[in-house]
């Protein structure tokens with residue numbers, strides 16, 4: 081069965097990475113809930129997508145003087161108690177022109193805080209206890225090269241919190257993901273972690289890591305990844321080419337390369353309100369990835385709709 085990973089929680093319905101979004105994703109039946117991790121000034125792993133606070137919080141209003149020269153407010157410049165004074169809202173455009181997804185949860189409404197990794201684990205493990213289900217963590221180390229340059233040991237502190245909560249064995253219900261292959265190898269070889277690792281694969285233009293993602297998306301690349309990771313999490317458009325002539329999509333070789341080396345395949349990000357033009361509908365896209373391509377799991381902002389479509393396919 082294809083696993084469903086709640087991308088930043090139920091982020092299609094509530095501001096991303098809030099405990100409310102995690103709880104809703106849990107209630108909708110997600111198999112795994114994603115946490116992106118960045119490190120506070122006092123070395124607390126917190127759940128937030130960006131190293132900046134600008135696009136999802138009211139930081140400019142609460143701490144107007146605390147931005148760096150580049151105009152950004154960095155998580156790393158704030159202690160946890162300060163971060164807790166902020167309110168989280170729907171993601172805004174970087175130019176301040178309003179929400180990225182205007183049809184989602186009303187912009188700047190509601191009262192949401194930035195959770196720590198520990199708080200989110202408390203929620204998920206608590207729900208596992210009260211429901212008898214076993215929903216997993218899908219934790220991402222964000223920009224380790226940037227954190228390391230800042231002297232911030234993000235991986236060390238994240239692994240510590242995970243270990244304190246009994247996530248340390250190969251069989252524990254967690255995947256640890258990162259775009260940076262150097263850091264994943266460090267987790268395996270230097271930190272001696274046995275956790276199941278996922279190599280994320282994006283576009284080189286995103287500047288997510290110093291890696292060359294084109295090389296990674298080859299048979300040789302997948303062979304190398306299989307030395308340290310159990311699977312790959314590539315951006316979904318690496319799996320198909322679209323033909324405008326007969327209005328159809330064909331698979332690239334990436335799925336085959338991954339399977340040649342027994343890698344799990346968990347593409348991102350499936351959004352019912354943002355379907356690529358190559359597919360006629362969200363339903364068609366999910367069917368193609370699940371039934372035709374046969375991925376092992378997928379990251380989605382819309383857990384409920386995705387589970388319904390997988391069940392019906």
Ligand code: CA
Pocket residue numbers: 114115116220
């Ligand atoms: Ca992520």
